[in-house]
Amino acid sequence: MTLLLTGFGLWGSETTNSSWETIRDLDPDLPENWSVRRRQLPVDWEQGPPTLRGLIDDSIGAVLCFGMCGGNQIRPEQLAANLNDRTRRDAREALPRSDHLVEDGPPAYQTALDTPTLTNELRSADLPTAESRDAGGFLCNAIFYTLMHERERRHASFPAGFIHLPHIGTEEGLSLEKLTKAARICVRHAITQPTSFLP
Numbered sequence: 001m002t003l004l005l006t007g008f009g010l011w012g013s014e015t016t017n018s019s020w021e022t023i024r025d026l027d028p029d030l031p032e033n034w035s036v037r038r039r040q041l042p043v044d045w046e047q048g049p050p051t052l053r054g055l056i057d058d059s060i061g062a063v064l065c066f067g068m069c070g071g072n073q074i075r076p077e078q079l080a081a082n083l084n085d086r087t088r089r090d091a092r093e094a095l096p097r098s099d100h101l102v103e104d105g106p107p108a109y110q111t112a113l114d115t116p117t118l119t120n121e122l123r124s125a126d127l128p129t130a131e132s133r134d135a136g137g138f139l140c141n142a143i144f145y146t147l148m149h150e151r152e153r154r155h156a157s158f159p160a161g162f163i164h165l166p167h168i169g170t171e172e173g174l175s176l177e178k179l180t181k182a183a184r185i186c187v188r189h190a191i192t193q194p195t196s197f198l199p
Helices: 018-023 048-055 115-124 139-153 176-192
Strands: 002-008 035-041 060-069 075-081 108-110 132-134 160-166
Touching: 002 018, 002 048, 002 139, 002 176, 018 060, 018 160, 018 176, 035 048, 048 139, 060 139, 060 176, 075 115, 075 139, 108 139, 115 176, 139 160, 160 176
Parallel strands: 002 035, 002 060, 060 160, 075 132
Antiparallel strands: 075 108, 075 160
């Protein structure tokens, strides 16, 4: 079984991206029959979603996609919307071509993580965490929706979801040590989550 972890590259004036720095060298504690696959996704409307689709195959046992957010709270996301914010430019300064990620696709997908339980697990580890309804309208949402749509298209049942992480080391952010701790908790949650929960 494969655990797929993704984070994002740089865009705009950002000089580091906590989502990638957190997982780049992460060596999670996995069962014997599991392996980890880590990939950086481009902040690119045209390339980001297909890059993720190409990483999902029959070996996948769980997928956690991470993105970067403002503030100092870790945010497990609940809903992925079939919408693009057509005012948001990507790393190439390009805008999305359509209002929707998948024409005729469902308006939204629910996460395949038990976010209330995950939130409590993170808080119990003294990590500031708040459930978030959705991942916004930028590439974070695009990747989240692509993940859940591909899972549905494959009739798969693996745990999957999106978690926003604060910046690293800024006044409002969190240390890399704390973000790594959070990522390990998210991984443990995903690979041990009861299948009875999964939508």
